[in-house]
Amino acid sequence: MAISTDDDALAPYDAVLLLSFGGPEAPDEVMPFLRRVTAGRDIPEERLQEVATHYHHFGGRSPINDQNRALLEALQAEIAARGSRIPVLWGNRNSDPFVVDTLRAARAEGLLRLCTVVTSAYSSYSGCRQYREDLAAATEELGVAAADFVIDKIRPYALHPGFVAVNTERLVATVEGLDDLDPATTRLLFVTHSVPEAMDDTSGPGDGDGNLYVEQHLRTAALVTQGLAERSGVTLEQELVFCSRSGSPRTPWLEPDVNDRIEELAGEGVRTVVLAPIGFVSDHMEVVNDLDREARETAERVGVRFARVPTAGTHPLFVEALVDLVHERAAEAREEVVIPAQADAGDVRPSICASGCCPNLRAAKPALCGRD
Numbered sequence: 001m002a003i004s005t006d007d008d009a010l011a012p013y014d015a016v017l018l019l020s021f022g023g024p025e026a027p028d029e030v031m032p033f034l035r036r037v038t039a040g041r042d043i044p045e046e047r048l049q050e051v052a053t054h055y056h057h058f059g060g061r062s063p064i065n066d067q068n069r070a071l072l073e074a075l076q077a078e079i080a081a082r083g084s085r086i087p088v089l090w091g092n093r094n095s096d097p098f099v100v101d102t103l104r105a106a107r108a109e110g111l112l113r114l115c116t117v118v119t120s121a122y123s124s125y126s127g128c129r130q131y132r133e134d135l136a137a138a139t140e141e142l143g144v145a146a147a148d149f150v151i152d153k154i155r156p157y158a159l160h161p162g163f164v165a166v167n168t169e170r171l172v173a174t175v176e177g178l179d180d181l182d183p184a185t186t187r188l189l190f191v192t193h194s195v196p197e198a199m200d201d202t203s204g205p206g207d208g209d210g211n212l213y214v215e216q217h218l219r220t221a222a223l224v225t226q227g228l229a230e231r232s233g234v235t236l237e238q239e240l241v242f243c244s245r246s247g248s249p250r251t252p253w254l255e256p257d258v259n260d261r262i263e264e265l266a267g268e269g270v271r272t273v274v275l276a277p278i279g280f281v282s283d284h285m286e287v288v289n290d291l292d293r294e295a296r297e298t299a300e301r302v303g304v305r306f307a308r309v310p311t312a313g314t315h316p317l318f319v320e321a322l323v324d325l326v327h328e329r330a331a332e333a334r335e336e337v338v339i340p341a342q343a344d345a346g347d348v349r350p351s352i353c354a355s356g357c358c359p360n361l362r363a364a365k366p367a368l369c370g371r372d
């Protein structure tokens with residue numbers, strides 16, 4: 001039996017659902033995980049084998065699930081500290097605990113109104129709609145009517161003041177830890193996951209705007225750079241670069257690649273690169289392999305000092321920001337007037353996505369938490 005949550009600080013929600021990508025936790029889980037991630041995608045077999053070696057460098061275990069276990073605990077503690085008794089559940093797209101199993105268990109416990117927090121801050125098919133499709137596929141598999149099982153989600157939060165603050169805090173700490181910093185020969189590289197150009201072109205509300213994936217990164221990067229200058233008095237030249245390109249070599253993906261750019265910058269006299277992976281919320285495989293191993297190696301090869309800023313992780317500023325967003329979403333669900341917290345004066349993403357936004361370019365699929 002569920003407890004009555006009518007007077008709970010997060011009413012009308014019965015639970016928060018942490019929804020993430022997933023990852024393997026043992027060597028024999030690596031290939032099944034990779035096949036699941038790439039099913040129906042245009043990804044060459046050689047690329048899969050190559051990515052498998054990344055996981056095997058780390059004993060076949062991605063750090064992402066442990067990071068989500070820690071985030072879940074931190075969210076639970078913060079939610080309780082703010083006067084709510086509702087539980088935090090956790091489900092993944094690509095590994096155990098699969099979101100469908102989490103939702104089945106939630107229903108069995110009478111948790112019928114959920115607020116989802118995804119571990120992706122930006123608007124794009126991969127980071128937003130695909131998670132909404134996961135929720136639709138899971139509820140469909142459970143054969144439950146939407147009216148009997150309400151699943152909402154918080155809005156994309158790249159421009160939430162708390163997300164900007166945690167990334168600023170992390171960058172300030174890294175920069176202040178560098179000896180003999182010479183801003184003139186240092187480049188700040190904000191890093192995110194490359195996506196197909198067509199995915200960026202169509203990221204956003206679907207009224208022809210597009211390119212919101214890159215736009216949000218540029219806005220967050222500008223605010224974080226400004227925050228560094230204000231906090232530390234250090235002004236660095238900055239730019240956005242991309243990692244973890246996948247797909248067919250014939251398909252254009254966002255560039256420049258972080259490795260190519262480090263090489264070029266070395267030729268231009270840059271002596272230190274500071275990588276700030278604002279595109280990710282934890283130090284998972286794309287960070288510890290693609291940046292800490294590969295990009296660091298590139299930097300060493302071309303004689304450039306390498307520093308990597310930690311991602312948000314379980315920093316209290318990030319945990320508080322996510323819980324603020326859940327409170328905001330709950331107030332919205334209670335039909336109260338909500339003024340969304342936003343770090344700049346630009347576009348604020350709604351928690352209920354516009355019809356057709358960040359479309360699936362391969363196949364139209366049902367998605368929850370949107371108008372379509």
Ligand SMILES: CC1=C(CCC(=O)O)c2cc3nc(cc4[nH]c(cc5[nH]c(cc1n2)c(C)c5CCC(=O)O)c(CCC(=O)O)c4C)C(CCC(=O)O)=C3C
Pocket residue numbers: 021022023024034037038041043047048051062063064119120121124126127193194195196244245246247279284285286
């Ligand atoms: C935008 C974005 C995010 C950030 C938002 C979010 O966090 O959701 C993200 C996160 C992640 N991506 C991850 C892993 C992988 N991504 C792949 C493939 C792809 N990613 C894409 C995009 C993104 N991915 C795309 C467009 C593809 C091509 C195939 C497709 O269209 O889907 C592949 C296939 C092999 C390959 O790399 O070729 C793997 C293994 C992990 C887990 C890390 C760990 O295990 O610790 C995480 C957190």
Ligand SMILES: [Fe+2]
Pocket residue numbers: 193
């Ligand atoms: Fe990915």
